[in-house]
Amino acid sequence: MDTIALVGIAVGLSMDAFAVSVTNGAVQKKVTPSMAxxxxxFFGFFQGFMPFLGWLIGKAGESFIGSIDHWIALILLGFIGIQMIVESRRKDEDSEPDELNVRRLTALAIATSIDALATGIILPTAVRANTVPLMVLSVCLIAVITFILCLVGVWVGKxxxxxxxxxxxxxxxxVLVLIGVKIFCDHMLG
Structure with a gap:
């Protein structure tokens, strides 16, 4: 297994989740350890689960995933970002930002991990994880790296x-809208 390549992939995949963690840390009036x-x-789980799911889907689903992943990310991040912008214009200074409930966290985690789904298709070849135990180890490492970076991101955002x-x-x-647009443009131009 190519551990250096895997760490590089894990860090690269986690950057959108890190940016969203910084953003969420910044908008919360009170950041608690349990919230962080x-x-x-959530981000660590989805960043680890999606490549595993992509690996299971295999080549049969590669073209389909690649054809819609950028749209899903753009729509989810755009919707949540626009909702935050509208709420910021509506609220008085003493109000609290919308709670980071399970539904919102799930939408953010899915939106930032769609690229990991597609990456899972090529991950065994990219990091020489050609057995089930190596693949499980790979996705666990991706999840742990994402978890750590996002935990730091929340506190940096605060x-x-x-x-x-x-x-x-x-x-x-x-920022959320721009991340969605970036993911969309990266796919369309790349």
């Missing part, structure tokens, strides 16, 4: 959110 762990857990105060939710929504 829950968010990192520091930025304290500096941005009432503009954090507006900027967070803009």
């Amino acid at each position: 762990l829950r968010m990192a857990g 520091k930025f959110g304290d500096l941005l105060s009432d503009k954090a939710e507006l900027l967070g929504g803009i």
